[in-house]
Amino acid sequence: xxxxxxxxxxxxxxxxxxxxxxxxxxxxxxxxxxxxxxxxxxxxxxxxxxxxxxxxxxxxxxxxxxxxxxxxxxxxxxxxxxxxxxxxxxxxxxxxxxxxxxxxxxxxxxxxxxxxxxxxxxxxxxxxxxxxxxxxxxxxxxxxxxxxxxxxxxxxxxxxxxxxxxxxxxxxxxxxxxxxxxxxxxxxxxxxxxxxxxxxxxxxxxxxxxxxxxxxxxxxxxxxxxxxxxxxxxxxxxxxxxxxxxxxxxxxxxxxxxxxxxxxxxxxxxxxxxxxxxxxxxxxxxxxxxxxxxxxxxxxxxxxxxxxxxxxxxxxxxxxxxxxxxxxxxxxxxxxxxxxxxxxxxxxxxxxxxxxxxxxxxxxxxxxxxxxxxxxxxxxxxxxxxxxxxxxxxxxxxxxxxxxxxxxxxxxxxxxxxxxxxxxxxxxxxx
Numbered sequence: 001x002x003x004x005x006x007x008x009x010x011x012x013x014x015x016x017x018x019x020x021x022x023x024x025x026x027x028x029x030x031x032x033x034x035x036x037x038x039x040x041x042x043x044x045x046x047x048x049x050x051x052x053x054x055x056x057x058x059x060x061x062x063x064x065x066x067x068x069x070x071x072x073x074x075x076x077x078x079x080x081x082x083x084x085x086x087x088x089x090x091x092x093x094x095x096x097x098x099x100x101x102x103x104x105x106x107x108x109x110x111x112x113x114x115x116x117x118x119x120x121x122x123x124x125x126x127x128x129x130x131x132x133x134x135x136x137x138x139x140x141x142x143x144x145x146x147x148x149x150x151x152x153x154x155x156x157x158x159x160x161x162x163x164x165x166x167x168x169x170x171x172x173x174x175x176x177x178x179x180x181x182x183x184x185x186x187x188x189x190x191x192x193x194x195x196x197x198x199x200x201x202x203x204x205x206x207x208x209x210x211x212x213x214x215x216x217x218x219x220x221x222x223x224x225x226x227x228x229x230x231x232x233x234x235x236x237x238x239x240x241x242x243x244x245x246x247x248x249x250x251x252x253x254x255x256x257x258x259x260x261x262x263x264x265x266x267x268x269x270x271x272x273x274x275x276x277x278x279x280x281x282x283x284x285x286x287x288x289x290x291x292x293x294x295x296x297x298x299x300x301x302x303x304x305x306x307x308x309x310x311x312x313x314x315x316x317x318x319x320x321x322x323x324x325x326x327x328x329x330x331x332x333x334x335x336x337x338x339x340x341x342x343x344x345x346x347x348x349x350x351x352x353x354x355x356x357x358x359x360x361x362x363x364x365x366x367x368x369x370x371x372x373x374x375x376x377x378x379x380x381x382x383x384x385x386x387x388x389x390x391x392x393x394x395x396x397x398x399x400x401x402x403x404x405x406x407x408x409x410x411x412x413x414x415x416x417x418x419x420x421x422x423x424x425x426x427x428x429x430x431x
Contacts, residue, residue, distance in 0.1 A: 006058055009056065009059050011395070014200070014393075017200050026399055029399060030064035032406070033064075033405060034064070036124045037124045038405070039069050039120060039125070039127070041128050042130065042132065043075070043083065048234070049321070049322065049324040053197065056199040056202065064402075073116075075108035075132075076108070079108040082097060082101035085101070089158060089163070090159075109133060109136055112133070114139075123144075123145045125145055125405055126145055126146070126147045128148070129150045130153060131151075137169060146174040146408045146409070147173050147174050148177060152321045152322065155183055155185050156185075170187070173189060174408060175408060178192075179196060180195060181193055195346065196327075197393055198388070198392060198393065200394070204328060208301065212305055216301075220306075222291055222306075227258050228258075229260055229311065230260075230310035231315060231316065232303055232306065233264050233315065234265065234273060235273045235276040239317050241279075241283075242283050243363070244262065244360075245260065247360040247367065248290070248367075250364035251363075251364040251371075255367070262290070262293065263291075263303060263306055264294065264295065265296060303328075304328075310329075310334060312367060313334045313337075316357065317339040320341050320344050322343030322346075323342060323347065326348060327388055333384065336384065337355050337366045337367065338356055338357070347392070353383050353387055354380055
């Protein structure tokens with residue numbers, strides 16, 4: 001990839017948010033790694049948390065003197081149908097994948113391996129993100145560098161036939177990264193636990209003037225004088241947008257001025273989004289208080305404004321990787337009502353930064369509670385922002401990557417837990 005297309009950012013820009021000690025530590029960790037060639041590979045340039053993270057993580061690594069690049073593999077419809085099935089199967093769905101799709105999957109990786117060979121042959125460290133490019137490693141039997149498979153998906157209870165197939169590739173790596181311990185599968189190499197992160201200076205997370213927030217809401221027909229609940233996510237069945245609509249309708253029986261915003265988009269590697277969006281429109285049944293926004297991938301300031309305008313943010317996922325939309329909402333001081341699954345559990349500390357729920361009825365009950373007890377809503381918002389500052393910002397993510405690279409170059413270990421989230425912070429944060 002042409003690195004000129006990535007934003008130009010410097011670590012010093014983050015000092016006012018995380019403090020000078022954090023920045024100094026990053027420079028110290030990076031000193032012995034200067035000049036190293038690091039390559040990240042995934043399957044989409046836009047859409048989803050992985051692309052968002054790499055957009056900032058790569059230039060920050062370069063600012064430390066580490067030669068870091070980002071490559072994207074390309075495939076056709078059959079490839080993406082196959083990899084979407086992998087995603088569903090890793091999250092527990094019983095998915096039978098036809099041999100023709102598996103063949104297309106392997107052929108796409110073989111073709112991309114030849115395209116990327118000059119870059120990957122010369123790399124000291126290669127990060128391969130998720131199942132899409134996992135077979136690349138089998139085309140580099142004499143690789144010189146360390147290869148790391150980074151799984152962003154909750155693989156705690158995968159559909160075993162599909163996991164056995166994928167494991168023939170993932171077991172070849174020198175290490176694996178999972179977001180939290182409960183997501184991980186046993187591997188024949190070191191396992192590292194690294195939660196993902198958000199960039200507090202990005203368009204999606206930076207402070208915005210109130211006038212801009214008002215303008216965005218006005219442009220999308222959202223009445224700021226009314227109370228708003230918001231879910232930001234892809235239109236994906238695992239995000240349960242239909243369950244969110246049901247929760248909104250239940251809560252509105254007691255809060256008549258309530259409105260719901262469902263804001264999302266699609267990613268290049270998700271072929272199911274259009275079908276789910278059609279179901280969402282049907283479920284909304286032309287309710288004027290349900291605002292369904294299909295946003296482009298670069299609508300980051302719009303999402304930022306929508307999150308800041310909301311009273312409560314929902315992420316009622318049935319399955320979830322880490323859930324960066326939860327992180328984003330907490331950073332903006334919003335309590336989150338989240339599905340009791342995946343990485344949401346690591347962020348939504350029940351009764352402190354939000355509430356965990358299992359059903360639309362449970363979500364509706366918590367919506368009513370927070371709208372009634374405004375002091376509790378504000379308290380949760382303060383705790384959530386500090387929780388993110390300590391645990392889920394980009395500078396911590398970069399530190400964990402540097403520590404992992406150092407560990408692997410020094411021999412590694414069976415299990416590397418670089419960052420333990422301090423949930424106790426949420427209990428003692430001001431409020």
